[in-house]
Amino acid sequence: MWLRGLGFVAGLAAVLLTTSAQAAEKIKLGVIGGAEEEIAEVAKKVAATKGLDVQLVAFSDYVLPNVALDNGELDANAFQHKPYLDAQIKAHGYHIVPIGFTIVEPIGLYSKKIKAIDQLPEGAKIGIPNDPSNGSRALTLLAAKGLISIKEDKVRSPSVLDISGNPKALKFVELDAAQLPRSLDDFDAAVINTNYALEGGLNPQKDVLIQEPRQNNPYGNFIAVREKDKDKPVFKILVAAYQSKEVETFIETRFKGAILPAW
Known part of the structure; x- marks a missing residue:
C-alpha cells in the first residue's frame, strides 16, 4: 500500500510538471540587434517572472521583421515607429498593429569631417x-534647422523631390539605414538612426551635430503584432514587461539619454 502510495504521488507530480510546462506561454519577438536587443533582454527577464518565455530573434535591417511577423515566423516585433509601419502597410498590405510603446531614439546628423553644423560646406554630400x-524624418530634421525647406503640402512626409529650398546646394544620397555609419567617411555628414549610430561607435550625446527633440517626439517605437492577435493576454504581459521599472532603469543607466522610454 505504501509503495502504491508513492507511485500515486510520483504520478501526480509528473502530471503537475507536465501541466505546468504546457501552461508556460512562449512567443517569438523580433528586434534589431545591438542596443534594442539589449533592452529586449531585460524585458524578457521581466516577462519570465510573469510566466512568459520570450524568444528573441535579432535582425540587422528594418525590412525583415515585418515580413517575418506577417508570415507567422514571429509572434511580435519591437523596432519601428508609426510612420514606418504606415509606409510598410501601404506598400505591402500588412495587417499589423501597434500595441504598446517601448523606446524613442532621436535621429541625428553626424560627421567625421566637421565639428559644427555651420561648418557644412556648399554642395555638401x-x-x-x-x-x-x-528618409522623410531626416529631411524634416534638416528643414527644422533651416538647412533646407519643404513644399508646404509635403511637410508631413517629404521626399528629396519635395525640397523647395536648398541654399547650400546640398547633395543627398539615399542609402540603407544600417549602412550609413559604415559609409560616414564617404559623406560630409549623414542622418543616422540612433541604434545604428551606437553600433557604429558614435556617441549620440557627444558626436551629433543636430538632433530631433527628445520630448514630444512622434517617432516612438512600439511592439507590433498581427491585428488578429492584438487582444491575446500574452501580449499584455509583454507590453507590461517592456514598460516596467526594470527596463526604464536599464535604459537610463545604460544609455544615459541617448535612448529614452517612450511610454
Whole structure:
C-alpha cells in the first residue's frame, strides 16, 4: 500500500510538471540587434517572472521583421515607429498593429569631417536613410534647422523631390539605414538612426551635430503584432514587461539619454 502510495504521488507530480510546462506561454519577438536587443533582454527577464518565455530573434535591417511577423515566423516585433509601419502597410498590405510603446531614439546628423553644423560646406554630400519614413524624418530634421525647406503640402512626409529650398546646394544620397555609419567617411555628414549610430561607435550625446527633440517626439517605437492577435493576454504581459521599472532603469543607466522610454 505504501509503495502504491508513492507511485500515486510520483504520478501526480509528473502530471503537475507536465501541466505546468504546457501552461508556460512562449512567443517569438523580433528586434534589431545591438542596443534594442539589449533592452529586449531585460524585458524578457521581466516577462519570465510573469510566466512568459520570450524568444528573441535579432535582425540587422528594418525590412525583415515585418515580413517575418506577417508570415507567422514571429509572434511580435519591437523596432519601428508609426510612420514606418504606415509606409510598410501601404506598400505591402500588412495587417499589423501597434500595441504598446517601448523606446524613442532621436535621429541625428553626424560627421567625421566637421565639428559644427555651420561648418557644412556648399554642395555638401549628405547621406540619408533610403526607406520612405526615415528618409522623410531626416529631411524634416534638416528643414527644422533651416538647412533646407519643404513644399508646404509635403511637410508631413517629404521626399528629396519635395525640397523647395536648398541654399547650400546640398547633395543627398539615399542609402540603407544600417549602412550609413559604415559609409560616414564617404559623406560630409549623414542622418543616422540612433541604434545604428551606437553600433557604429558614435556617441549620440557627444558626436551629433543636430538632433530631433527628445520630448514630444512622434517617432516612438512600439511592439507590433498581427491585428488578429492584438487582444491575446500574452501580449499584455509583454507590453507590461517592456514598460516596467526594470527596463526604464536599464535604459537610463545604460544609455544615459541617448535612448529614452517612450511610454
